[in-house]
Amino acid sequence: MSLPFLIQRLIFGLLTGALYGLAAAGLSLVFGVLRVLNVAHGELVMIGGYASFWLFARTGLDPFVSLVLTMPLMFAIGLGLHQGLFTHVETLDQEPRIKNSLLIGFGLALALQNLAIRLWTPDERSIATAYSGAVITLRGLVFPVVRLGGLVTAVVAIAALHLFLRKTYMGKAIRGTSQDWEAAQLVGIDIRRTYLVAFAIGAALAGAAGTLVSVGYSINPSIGLEWTLKALIVVVLAGLGSMPGTLLGGMLLGLAESGSAAVIGGAYQEVVSLVIFLLVLMVRPQGLFGR
Amino acid sequence: MTWPSGIVARRLGVAGLISLVVLILAILPKLTARTDILNLAFLVCLYITLAQSWNALAGFTGQINLGHAAFFGAGAFVMRHMWVAGWHPLVGLLASGVVALLFGLVIGVPAFRLRGAYFAIGTLALAEILRITAGNAFPEISTLPTDFIAGYTLVSRYYLALGLAIVTVASLWALGHSRVGLGMLALREDEDAAEATGVNTLRHKLLALAVSTTLAGLAGGVFAFYHVSYYHQLAFSPSWTFDALLIAFIGGVGTLVGPIVGAVFYVLVKEVLARSLVELHLLIFGLLFILVVIALPGGLIEAAARLRRLPAPGGGQR
């Protein structure tokens, strides 16, 4: 295997990894703040992907532009899902809260996945824009335009989230709630509202990731589990609390996958990331809270 | 010691009911030759075993195993290969159980370093590793040789599944009435407290997992004996885990009757809806599952009990 080939592979891995980071950012935020492990996060990615796909198919709206619509839509869906479902675990202690949220997420994942099959058939879909095949070539290395767009989008979205969490009152309230929900109440934060907003932001981020998946790759109703696992792996790798860290964790996972694919073949790249996941879990059996 | 006659009568009634149901199931192939009914009965038995095997761990110790499909798949894999290689199906089935048992013990020690939700996602990842590997290593469809198909009878599959379901339910009943079973229930309620009172939590969890994976492996073996052709990856599909979860939770997790009721309900609804649209039952069961988790932790069994209690308010019961 030649060096340029390996570098090309790693570049693809990095571009895909940025998407993993974006998908994980929402899961990380929701888990960190609400202690809700939403295993239907991947299904939210899937739905975001379909939203952009249908906007493109019906109105020709550019997928990157459609983010302006799909993210608010997913934010609204997030509000609904939290109020309808996950709000029921808010009063539980941490351990049963995580466990019950996982179970609710599991039921939700099944329901959403099969609802999507019912509505949109099990077919594989992908957004084919005029520039879908376009590439930028630099010193013999190929950069597909849509995936570069995905990288930029992911970086911008995560930077925006980071600034929101650092600079705004609501963002600080979200961080404060994640550190000590009782103390948060004692300074006057309505933590139920914080939970709601954090969950909805998580859904909006998942939706954005879905848009990027539908344009750079492809979607079908069953991709949810895979994306949930990817996001979980990144969260375990990167820990909670830092969004730039999550983006880096995603890129690291992308690199690991593409690197291993180059060495032992693409069929096992998923296995590699899952093994990494299990190893990290074993080293940190107390869970994902190791900061 | 004398029991109040009411309890004796109730116990006799329960015993009579069980005997009757088993008897009817035992002579079912004599009562009807319709393969669709036998197929449904087979599936009910298979799903009872599957759901009860999952329930053996979740019901007794509270551990949510999201990698159950790995053991079902391993059992199916062993059975299929031994059977096609010429071993007697019962030997193959036994091997399915043994392999799943050993597999469960091997992964149990590291897996139980994880607690609660982390155990759940850890096992989920494990099963996915196995599924992908099985799909890569054995991509071709597994079809029975023609002479095997010539000797295929549905009735023998049915009896095997029925026998296994009975063994499964009986084992769980026995476990529930044993000292070890009590220790498991203690750690389900509060792991730290159980540990403090001298329950060896790891050993109890391992034992429950062993029972669970053995039964899952046997169920996988029956599956491999039943299907004429399938992709090896299918037996490792997470849907086996998900079906077990749905059935156990909707019926009533941690009860003996719950998964049985859940399995009947699941197979019947799936059958009815399959005529209209393929995956619709999973949409409905997904929503039902959420409902159970949020509002009805006891499942259908608890719901029935509540309904029964309703007509007599203030009757002194709870």
Place this chain on the structure above:
Amino acid sequence: MLDVTDLDVFYGDLQALWQISLQVNPREVVALLGPNGAGKTTLLRTIAGLQRPASGEVTFEGASLHREPAYRIVALGVSLVPEGRRLFSGMTVLENLELGAFTLDARPQRAQTLRWVYEMFPVLAERRHQVAGTMSGGEQQMLAICRALMARPRILLLDEPSLGLAPLVVRRIFEVIRHITVDLEVSVLLVDQNVKAALELADRAYLVQSGRIVGHGTGRDLLSDEQVQSVYLGLPSGSG
């Protein structure tokens, strides 16, 4: 100003507080004294809305608190500095203070309160970009009190502010409390193991035992009370 009337509080089936009644008047320092497990923390948490009473009432300046959620009670002018400080330990000193002024009424006064805090505690100004969890225990306690003050409360509930601190630091904390009441016109309801210092500081005090109020008086009277001396101050009582 703060009126607690016939409060009953349960933990599950266990009754923690029985028919508690007390008052705190404007600019008054009131101490709650009693052994561990007497229910003092429960009482403060109930006033702050973290615990729900089974019966009884809590009113503050005429507004009833006992049905309000905790975050609303802060906005009504009641701030609790909880036991163990409960800072946002991964956030900076400044961020902790900013979150202290989270309520809509407190936000416009944020800069002004912050200036007061920094003047009072120059160390917090110096360390405003330091992560709160890395400061010393005494500094963290100051920060916890200041975080509560950022909400511009009219009454401060202090739960064990001197717990685990060195004697010199404890003295400083009590000075600060006195200063706050004068400077910011804030009433204080104080729980502390340091009975002598608390009684010297307090205008009045209530004695709590097994979830009931068993005594009440001015700080000065209680200091010289024989029973208080024997039970709370560890001095030999006159009759023994």
